[in-house]
Amino acid sequence: MTEVNTTPFDGQKPGTSGLRKKVSVFQKPNYLENFVQSIFDSVPELAGGTLILGGDGRFYNDVAIQTILRMAAANGVARTIIGQNGLFSTPAVSNLIRLHKANGGIILSASHNPGGPKGDFGLKFNGENGGPAAEAVTDAIYERTQHIDRYKIAKGNDLNLSDIGETHLGDMTVMVIDPVADYLTMMEALFDFDAIKNLLDGKRICFDAMHAITGPYAKAIFCERLGLPEDSVINGIPLPDFGGGHPDPNPVYAKELFDTMFSDNAPFFGAASDGDGDRNIVLGPNIYISPSDSIAVLAANATDVPGYENGIPGVARSMPTSRAVDVVAKDLGIEYFETPTGWKFFGNLLDAGRIALCGEESAGASSDHIREKDGLWAILMWLNILAARHQSVENVISDHWLAYGRHYYSRHDYEGVNKEKAEAVMSGLSKKLESLVGQSFKDETISKADNFSYHDPVDGSVSHNQGLRVEFESGSRFVIRLSGTGTVGATLRLYLEKYEPKAGDLKQDVQTALRPIAEIAEEIAAIKSTIDRNEPTLVS
Ligand code: G16
Numbered sequence: 001m002t003e004v005n006t007t008p009f010d011g012q013k014p015g016t017s018g019l020r021k022k023v024s025v026f027q028k029p030n031y032l033e034n035f036v037q038s039i040f041d042s043v044p045e046l047a048g049g050t051l052i053l054g055g056d057g058r059f060y061n062d063v064a065i066q067t068i069l070r071m072a073a074a075n076g077v078a079r080t081i082i083g084q085n086g087l088f089s090t091p092a093v094s095n096l097i098r099l100h101k102a103n104g105g106i107i108l109s110a111s112h113n114p115g116g117p118k119g120d121f122g123l124k125f126n127g128e129n130g131g132p133a134a135e136a137v138t139d140a141i142y143e144r145t146q147h148i149d150r151y152k153i154a155k156g157n158d159l160n161l162s163d164i165g166e167t168h169l170g171d172m173t174v175m176v177i178d179p180v181a182d183y184l185t186m187m188e189a190l191f192d193f194d195a196i197k198n199l200l201d202g203k204r205i206c207f208d209a210m211h212a213i214t215g216p217y218a219k220a221i222f223c224e225r226l227g228l229p230e231d232s233v234i235n236g237i238p239l240p241d242f243g244g245g246h247p248d249p250n251p252v253y254a255k256e257l258f259d260t261m262f263s264d265n266a267p268f269f270g271a272a273s274d275g276d277g278d279r280n281i282v283l284g285p286n287i288y289i290s291p292s293d294s295i296a297v298l299a300a301n302a303t304d305v306p307g308y309e310n311g312i313p314g315v316a317r318s319m320p321t322s323r324a325v326d327v328v329a330k331d332l333g334i335e336y337f338e339t340p341t342g343w344k345f346f347g348n349l350l351d352a353g354r355i356a357l358c359g360e361e362s363a364g365a366s367s368d369h370i371r372e373k374d375g376l377w378a379i380l381m382w383l384n385i386l387a388a389r390h391q392s393v394e395n396v397i398s399d400h401w402l403a404y405g406r407h408y409y410s411r412h413d414y415e416g417v418n419k420e421k422a423e424a425v426m427s428g429l430s431k432k433l434e435s436l437v438g439q440s441f442k443d444e445t446i447s448k449a450d451n452f453s454y455h456d457p458v459d460g461s462v463s464h465n466q467g468l469r470v471e472f473e474s475g476s477r478f479v480i481r482l483s484g485t486g487t488v489g490a491t492l493r494l495y496l497e498k499y500e501p502k503a504g505d506l507k508q509d510v511q512t513a514l515r516p517i518a519e520i521a522e523e524i525a526a527i528k529s530t531i532d533r534n535e536p537t538l539v540s
Contacts, residue, residue, distance in 0.1 A: 001073070001152065001154050002148050004030070006148060006149060006151055008034065008148055009030075009031055009034055009145065009218065012038070014125075014138045015147075015485055016341060016485045017122075017124055017484075018122050018124025020110045020113060020122035020486075022119075023059055023116075024118075025119075026123075030175075032068075033071065033151045034145055034151065036068055036151070038141045038148055039104075039141055041148075042140040042144050043137065044058035045103045046103050046104055047076035047077065049078060049079075050075050050078075050092050051081070052080075052081050052082075052088070052097050052100065052106075052108065054087055054168060054179065055088065055107060056087070056090075056107075056212055056213040057088065057213055057239075058240055062085075062086055064108055064123070065161070066158045066159065068108075070153045070156065073172040073174060074152035074153040074170075079172065079174075080173070080175060083097060083178075083179035084161065084164055084177065084178060085160065086108075086180050088179050089213045089277030089377070090276040091183065091277060091374035093107050093181070093369035094131065095182060095183060097126060097130040098370065098371070099182060103128050106123060106124075106126075107124050107125075107195070107276065108123055109123075109213075109275055111274055111276050112246070112248035113248075113485070113487065114241075114245075114247075115240060115241050116241030117239065130371035131371030132347070139365075144345065179216065180220045184225065186317055186369060187223075187377065189371060190306065190307030190473050191379075191383075192305070192306050192387065192388075193225060196380070197226050200228060200269075203267070205222065206234060206267045206271075207270075207272065207379070208234050210253070210254065210275070211236075211271070212242055212274060212277070213236070213241035213277045214273040214277040215233065215374055216236075218236065219236055221376060227410040235256070235263060240310065248279075249272035249274050250363070252540075258288070261284070261288070263337060266284075267285070269284065269382075269386070270286070271283065271382075271397075272377030274363070277376065278373040279364055279375050280365060280374075280516070281363055282378070282382050284392055284393025285393075286393045286394075287496055289397060290322070290522070291362065292322075292325070292407060293324050293400070293407070294386040295321065295324070295357070295358075295360075296324035296400065297396060299328045299329065300331075300334070301385040302356075302357060304385045304535050305381060305388070312332075312357050312375065313334060313356055314334045314335030314336060314337065315334065315337070315355055315356075315357045315360040316355045317359055317360065318339055318342070318345070319336075319466060319467055320493070321339060321361040322493040324407040324409075326405045327407075328404060335354055335355065338454075340466035341360065342484070343479065345456070346371075346459035350368045350371060354457070356368045359378075360470065361409070361495065365381075401502065403502065405502040405506075407499050408508065408513040409497050410510055410514050411495050411496075412496065413491060413492070413538040413539075414491065415488075417491065418489060419489055421531045422491075425526070425531060426468065426481075428525070428526065432449075433451065434449070441520040442516050443474075443516070444472040445472060447472060447473045448471040448491065449454050449465070449471070450469060451467070451468055452467045452468070454466055467479050467480065475498075475500040476517050478494060478495060492519055492531065495519070497514075498517055498522065
């Protein structure tokens with residue numbers, strides 16, 4: 001064990017989901033070590049406790065994990081449980097923290113961001129409830145990074161992480177485990193696998209693992225457990241650079257899946273997850289389910305699924321997520337909450353038993369089974385609902401809109417924007433907000449315009465500046481916020497939503513339905529002219 005002198009780095013402030021930077025930044029001498037030591041200094045319970053450790057297998061995962069193991073030993077961690085070859089999905093880590101009553105977990109991932117030597121790397125810390133560390137903890141870690149002057153590390157050779165079993169590093173026990181087994185056991189407890197197997201008998205599915213962490217999990221579930229053919233999982237081998245792709249399950253980056261599902265010979269069901277396995281998308285032949293709609297469908301049909309057959313106490317969604325799930329909650333007579341973007345904000349509501357299901361527009365959904373979003377869980381939930389209802393994806397969503405109306409929804413992303421210009425859009429709109437109420441644009445009159453602040457109903461904490469929202473009397477709205485996960489310049493997100501009651505036209509083209517709201521948003525916020533762009537980088 002040794003102590004190494006160091007000096008602070010600027011900018012080690014965790015964003016929406018941990019610290020995300022270019023690989024080259026993490027490779028700077030002491031950069032990783034400073035941040036990891038700041039975690040150990042800020043979470044003293046880890047000394048003498050249990051740590052869960054693993055990552056999505058992206059470039060630098062293998063190097064970083066050995067460093068963190070040696071630092072864990074030097075900082076007095078009693079036991080580290082690590083995935084074989086250093087791999088764990090994010091939901092698997094959340095489950096293991098809870099299963100082993102661990103004091104926390106470190107996940108090496110930049111989620112949906114690209115990998116490889118020129119790509120992104122990331123590190124997030126989850127607390128003992130299994131969820132992303134609360135803001136008070138990430139603030140403490142950041143504060144520590146600004147004053148750090150030494151870190152502790154054990155000397156020695158790299159540990160062999162390819163063999164399952166127990167070994168030691170100094171006084172620390174290191175357990176190398178199968179990353180999939182406990183996750184599969186948890187899924188078996190929640191879902192009716194026999195019903196799903198019957199549903200899929202003679203049908204084809206296409207799951208795109210995007211060369212990221214879910215490949216081994218999906219093969220164990222779909223091929224080994226449900227008996228589907230090997231080609232049901234595409235891009236199933238995790239690669240350090242995700243095969244040169246971008247492990248973000250959207251129409252642009254999951255093109256192979258979208259082409260398959262929008263072909264003449266499309267499979268019965270399509271789905272994908274992201275780099276670290278916490279996001280999901282669901283498709284049927286020639287139809288893509290908007291993540292906001294997906295959450296509403298899961299809530300409306302939860303009692304069809306064994307793990308939720310007694311009903312759910314409440315639901316929550318992040319503020320920019322469409323309000324489709326609110327309509328379901330009102331109908332069910334259960335509580336519903338609007339939280340800031342970031343999974344950590346669901347933690348208190350889940351821990352308090354106020355909600356059992358939650359989700360975000362950014363392709364995230366999950367329940368109280370863990371404290372992270374869970375890609376394969378959401379996909380199995382859909383399959384279980386299809387099995388219980390004996391319906392296709394298209395029939396389920398059509399019935400849903402007929403019952404509750406439809407929230408047309410889209411997100412327009414402007415990526416790699418000059419930071420000052422992106423901030424100018426935000427401050428320009430912020431200054432106007434108060435004066436907007438009552439003003440009319442086209443056929444819409446503004447009923448509310450504010451900068452969203454969240455008052456956590458469980459611990460009373462308040463989080464300000466969580467996005468600018470402009471709502472219309474018709475129930476439509478637009479929201480603008482800056483992403484907290486990008487690593488190049490700023491990413492400006494414009495979220496558009498239009499509610500169509502159940503008696504209205506439920507089969508419009510999404511972008512056509514939203515065009516008037518998009519035009520009003522541009523008239524009010526002047527995004528394109530302020531940042532010198534003609535079009536968004538990505539429309540999803
Ligand atoms: C992370 C967070 C999510 C958030 C998403 C997008 O997802 O866990 O809660 O919705 O980022 O955040 P932003 O709009 O700030 O980029 P992931 O899958 O990247 O960990």
